[in-house]
Amino acid sequence: MPQDAEFASLVDAPGFDRRSFIVTALGAGFALATQPVAAQTAIVTDAAGLVAGEVRVPVRDGQMVAYRAAPAGQQKLPVVLVVSEIFGVHEYIRDVCRRLAKLGYFAVAPELFARQGDPRSIDSIPDILARITGRTPDAQVMADLDACVAWAGAQGADAGRLGITGFCWGGRITWLYCAHNPAVRAGVAWYGRLVGAVNEFTPRHPADLTGELKAPVLGLYGGLDTGIPLDTVEAMESALKRGSPAARASEIHLYDNAPHAFHADYRPSYRREDAVDGWQRLLSWLRDKGV
Template sequence: MQLDTRRSFLQASLLTGFALAVQPVMASTIQTDAAGLDTGWVKIGELPAFQARPNNASGPLPTIIVIQEIFGVHEHIQDLCRRLAKLGYLAIAPELFFRQGDPRTFTDVNLLIKELVSQVPDAQVMKDLDAVAAWAAQNGGDPARLAVTGFCWGGRITWLYAAHNPKVAASAAWYGRLTGAPSANNPVHPVDIAKQLKSPVLGLYAGKDQGISLESVEQMRQALKRQAQPFKLVIYDEAGHGFNADYRPNFHPAAAQDGWKTMLAWFKQFGV
């Protein structure tokens, strides 16, 4: 991607709004205000990232890296950052597809996956997340209280990053794919690296998920039993994939609310 294209992407990212592929959004969409918060876009090297933190915070803040869905850091992901900042966290969400393109501009989900998402190498993502963690530690975050959470595509990445970075204190993966065929960009999947986890991971899954089978969740559970890190897998029987996405028809309020509380308790349990 040329430098001017990157600059255009950052300028576009400064605007709020939802990705084209998910519009129109549902009336259930949650909108969190920025009162009492410092929010906005930063650049980590060339990587754009949205950050939110409480105003006038004293001392280093517990930090949560928020990993996007396939739709990028659109309004929903920004809102999740604001929700976490209201609770006292430094929340930061990097645009991890930045080098390959802008997911907001796609109107067709299948085309988005084929032409953009599948082109993003896991190794690139791990390196970018390392840069985000380092930036947070140098910009008001507490490196000893670092957590990661991710949704859908970001849920899978959350598992991988928990096996990659020993400095992460705890993670929460929301309906992230666990198994799959290896490829050049995705050589391993969470079930393949379960024994390599370096910190506790919470997995939040849906009983009616059409893309992530309960069999694969059970396969992951068995793999996790053969490693030393604490883990917890929660299945919401009546929910479908993306149950926390309040802007989409598959939003399941009860599962979303319980998952959010469970995630926060998980982070507190491990000091974040």
């Protein structure tokens, strides 16, 4: 079935409740809050040889939009969940999925803010934090990621070889999911916050969960990241050494001269050398852990 026909059939499927989900399509391009895009550095990965595009993932209260990319005609591929920054599943996240698919992975990036709103349409980062990401419950996110794993398995992927990676907001979620799901084999967290305010939406943070990690995590952090103080990174490293077996197998790599979002090739924060090195570390980490 052509991708657009598949998309239409899913939207019109019984049980798809438009009232439950504000975001029902991903659109195209980059988030408004990330403009202007640094076109000279933004990486563009084509979809040749891939099955790539929007899908609907059944969740407990409807169907959630997601982006899926995988090598065409192949089954039993290892699964990698890709968790976005605060900007949602815009073009950068979709491109990361295609990069992974070109390497033989079944990559899925769910729009985890689907019930709260569309951060891609908002041009103010404070507004995104206040109206959307700050009101997205961790418990909801964990359940939605579980649903993505089940959906990938139903598509013929090998959900037993499961990895997760995420950026910024998604980096924090990567740590949390590796403490949540015992099926995960490996996680790679790009500059995910380790501590923070505790409330009904975010009752615990990665630093609280080192004793519960079920999969080893590779943390990739920037030494010049003003939003994630070095003392919290160092405290996390110490806590990992006292944590679960998976925590003790985890690692944090610090790029001394990198700012926050150094992998985001469409933004001024991009640092090519560190981003390339981090990507190679990600691939090695996943493969070494059987993903």
